[in-house]
Amino acid sequence: MTRRTAAVLTALALVLAACGSRTDGGDAAPAGEEPTEAGSGSAAGATDVGVTDDAITIGVIADLTGVVPGLFKAAPDAVEAYAAMVNEAGGIHGRELVVEVYDTGTNDNGNRLAYEEACGQVFASVGSESAFDTGGYEAVAACGFPHLAGFTTDDEVDKLPFVFPRTSAEYANVGAARWLAEQFPEEVQNAAIFHGNIPVTTRSADQLIEARESVGWRFIHRQPAGTLESNYTPLALDVKNRGVQALTWVFDVNNIVRLQKSLREQGVSLTVMDVTTQGYSQDYLEAVGPAGEGSYVPLGHVLLEEADDNPALAEYIEWLEKTVPDAEPTSNGLQAWVRAAMFFEAATAVGPELTRDALVEELGSMTDFDAGGLIPPIDVGDPVPKQGCFVMAQVRDGAYERVFPEEGFHCSPDDIYKYGT
Numbered sequence: 001m002t003r004r005t006a007a008v009l010t011a012l013a014l015v016l017a018a019c020g021s022r023t024d025g026g027d028a029a030p031a032g033e034e035p036t037e038a039g040s041g042s043a044a045g046a047t048d049v050g051v052t053d054d055a056i057t058i059g060v061i062a063d064l065t066g067v068v069p070g071l072f073k074a075a076p077d078a079v080e081a082y083a084a085m086v087n088e089a090g091g092i093h094g095r096e097l098v099v100e101v102y103d104t105g106t107n108d109n110g111n112r113l114a115y116e117e118a119c120g121q122v123f124a125s126v127g128s129e130s131a132f133d134t135g136g137y138e139a140v141a142a143c144g145f146p147h148l149a150g151f152t153t154d155d156e157v158d159k160l161p162f163v164f165p166r167t168s169a170e171y172a173n174v175g176a177a178r179w180l181a182e183q184f185p186e187e188v189q190n191a192a193i194f195h196g197n198i199p200v201t202t203r204s205a206d207q208l209i210e211a212r213e214s215v216g217w218r219f220i221h222r223q224p225a226g227t228l229e230s231n232y233t234p235l236a237l238d239v240k241n242r243g244v245q246a247l248t249w250v251f252d253v254n255n256i257v258r259l260q261k262s263l264r265e266q267g268v269s270l271t272v273m274d275v276t277t278q279g280y281s282q283d284y285l286e287a288v289g290p291a292g293e294g295s296y297v298p299l300g301h302v303l304l305e306e307a308d309d310n311p312a313l314a315e316y317i318e319w320l321e322k323t324v325p326d327a328e329p330t331s332n333g334l335q336a337w338v339r340a341a342m343f344f345e346a347a348t349a350v351g352p353e354l355t356r357d358a359l360v361e362e363l364g365s366m367t368d369f370d371a372g373g374l375i376p377p378i379d380v381g382d383p384v385p386k387q388g389c390f391v392m393a394q395v396r397d398g399a400y401e402r403v404f405p406e407e408g409f410h411c412s413p414d415d416i417y418k419y420g421t
Helices: 003-018 074-088 108-119 133-143 175-183 199-213 233-241 253-265 282-292 304-309 311-323 331-350 356-365
Strands: 055-062 096-103 124-126 171-173 191-196 219-225 246-250 272-274 296-299 388-396 399-404 410-412 416-418
Touching (some): 074 311, 074 331, 096 108, 108 133, 124 331, 175 272, 175 410, 191 199, 191 253, 219 233, 304 311, 304 399, 311 331
Parallel strands (some): 055 124, 191 219, 191 246, 246 272
Antiparallel strands (some): 171 416
């Protein structure tokens, strides 16, 4: 499942619930270490929008109010935490990093208005997260400021030349699917997929099937369902009667939980249950209970449970606690933190004469960026991935546990699949 699909599913699930029914950086400090003071006193005055002699103002555009209050509040919380860490270390070339937060109201028009307002006030968008990118596309395109989104939900936004990291919807990472096929070669020959019956999830299910069949999966059953489906008993019995042995979803977490609970009630035990990134949250663990035991969770970032082994992750958790004491570390928050680290590294490398054009150029040249090991290394400016990377977790005794690899990420150039090939 792509990150954009996951974002849409998270938003959709919560909206429905609310209605009654998740380059090298030059002189930059290595990510994972607290930033050192970057040229204190070397600022060069007002060099661009949002840049003065003593401050750089960045913006976080996020779904914060509306039908789902606090939907992506983790994003501004994380960026503000990162800014606090940077400022304690002296800022960026003597300039304080200031964060302005813009609320979309969790709708298309609000997204557009937020970007229109931010464009004339902030230097760049950093860590922004909204499920309504389509509404703001024209505003983002007209503005042209550096846009380091935590995620995007619209392919057209991704194509804009100042949106980073560069990505392409033509490719899929099949590393986790290949690993499951290698561990359970017989089971994945009898696979099923459940997905929402809306266009975005139907398209994503088409792509998931195509990509997984390239690494040995065979789907014998495909079941679309309404997002508000509540009676999963007949669907669970259908899974049992068809002899399904491996199951995955392109669905929101609520529907994943409903099916897993129904399967358990009907005495159906599956060896392979890939709950995707939708199944990585404390809310999922609490909701699914024993029915989630053994579920596999492929991730594109470190496990939040591994702070003792990852200094960069420990920094995120430490500074989040300092700045927003009631906030919990989340995948979305971590993604926004990673974008803030990307911005810091690029802005530091540009130097005191900071401009939007110079930052875009620097971001386009960054290679092997990994935010101190929080994510696998990426070439920020290249939309074509060099390798597919993942870490596989599993639900064991009501908690997440790393099962592969022993540390870091498993990466291989063979794990990138181009659709249509």
